[in-house]
Amino acid sequence: MPKSNLIRNDAIATDEWALVTLPAGEEAVRKQAGKVVLFKLTGEVTHTQEQIDATNIPATGKVLIPLAVWLARKEQLADRLAKGEIGIWLATHEVLESLTEALPDLNTLPLIAVFVERFADGRIFSIGNLLRTRYEYKNELRAFGDVLRDQLFFLKRCGYDSYLIRADRSAEEALASLKDFSQPYQGAVDINQPVWRRVNRGAP
């Protein structure tokens, strides 16, 4: 069995979830100001109904389903959701509210995962924050895709507790980056108090 590249709760863990993806569609190369567009706009729809219908979901076990597929086929998946076999993933350009409006209690999901196509896409941080604070999601929150060690500390502070490190990189080595800083300044998701509320800093 290949070595797991999943970090969960600050340790290497085995991944119990089968990732379900949409069948490949046609993706036209777009250009803006002469350069290839690397990031999709927030709210941009990138899949077709045909792709959703053709998505193959394994009949048993824990499955991590694309948000668009779940929205279209949720009745069919309701029993498995009740059994705790359904996790949902969305990409950073997808509108988070389409999930939260369709599923008022996010905590019926044991896993939400956010796909970041390029590590430099900082929307993943705000999505984590919103899921944990505004939408009060408590269960596993995973980052996957172009997940690299130099962003781990930020991801952790934004509420992620699970990271599938990009396959060509070492998850073992990445663990160290979760501890890059010992006492961050500002309140965020993991430690919501700013440092001056946590520590008596004194004065000159």
Add this chain to the structure above:
Amino acid sequence: MYKYDEIDQAIVNERVAQYRDQVRRYLAGELSDDEFRPLRLQNGLYIQRHAPMLRIAVPYGTLASYQLRKLGDIAKHYDKGYGHFTTRTNMQLNWPKLEETPDILAELASVQMHAIQTSGNCIRNITTDQFAGIAPDEVIDPRAIAEIIRQWSTFHPEFALLPRKFKIAVSGSKHDRAVVQVHDIGLEFYLDSHNKVAVKVWVGGGLGRTPILGQVIREHLEWQHILTYCESIVRVYNMHGRRDNSFKARIKILVKALGVEEFRKQVEADWANIKDSPNTITEAELTRVSQYFTAMPYETLPAHDASYDKALATNPAFAAWAKRCVHPHKKAGYRAITLSLKPHGKPPGDATTEQMHLIADLADHYSFGEIRVTHEQNLVLTDVKLSEMFSVWEIARANGLATPNIGLLTDIICCPGGDFCSLANAKSIPIAEAIQMQFDNLDYLHEIGDIELNISGCMNACGHHHVGHIGILGVDKDGSEWYQVSIGGKQGNDASLGTVIGPSFAAEEMPGVVQRLIEVYIARRTPEELFIDTVRRIGVEPFKSHVYAKDAAQEVSHA
């Protein structure tokens, strides 16, 4: 000024270790160029034409003498013996070695300094008024708030990879010297009708390719809510700013596309969820941080000093300097002085190691050991006694730091340009030098009076050319360097953006073009009218027609 405690020190130390490991992994081939780029940029490291460029943070432009001395040492040991002060009040080294940048950071950390977030798509150095704490027109000393924002924005986890760079300025005086209207967020402090400190929040200003003045998103915000309100603004931007096109990725484009009302609605909706959350600033925290910025131990002095008055009356060179480089002070018997980094014929904003050391000594002897960097790229000593002014001037003059040109035509704001910067379309420093030499006549400069000339080597506008009374922009036309000229830009409370006067010019034409603009002003001005006032009154046309007149070039060449 602010001093690090063990928490601040731990953060910069841990940063050095983190960055050192990132450089190691990059050199070992474990990080690709694309992966390393945002990491090095967020540490101020650019890969430039000749060598990397390292931008060192000077938070809100305040330096202690020991820090400036260290910057001088670093410039000598790791570079070619000089540094360049920028319009974001930072200092740049033009020739460091990539392999040595972790060591430079370690040296900086030893004097409570760093290069964190001086570039990259994140919240950049917070800027404010260079006369904070001593300006007679100050309503609120903005430094404590600037420091609180600095800490909040440092490694802010949610805003580490924004669509584009993000700049915040804070102003606490009646006359805005922080240019809040050309920032992504501008925070303007004032006392409200109940005499309580309040903040007017500007959003969506910026220069660059698409210059836009900011709009007011909130007229009245209680100061306690600054961080959470900024958090909501940046969050809406982070989620919806355009990442598909880096030329359209700044918040100003989003605000413009949505309209400020819709943008405000989204921000307020987010803020409703986080208002009063733990990042709300407490009275106790503001008081604590403010204790680092209390008044200096001033002596009680008379408002006038006989020796100073005598020197003004008898020494014209000193008087000329005092007229331009000495600024009012809250405290009787004290003045602030600007040390000009714009001697004629040298790169604007550069200081040598020797000059940095000398200025540090001057600060220790005459100004409580503190120095300010201005966004006009000069250095300021904030607290000099009138009785010691003449001594300071003599030393400054002997070291090339007393050119009496502050606020005059040769006090040019200028980016490093094509000599150093790989983004530049054209050189900017030689243009500045040529203009300075064209106007190398102090009497004439004084006669022209207050005027701001800004030069940027490309549309990224590091030289803030849009808000120069005269703005010069380097442009590339079929691989050769040309210069586009605009007039009528202005910073301050009544900020405006300049208007391009017409087709661009070759480098060698530029001193003559500026000369002709000045000729129109001299001919058409009313008594007491500054260049910018004349432009606003008579419009661009008279300037344009004189500059482009067929015989104008001949007139000048025969002059």
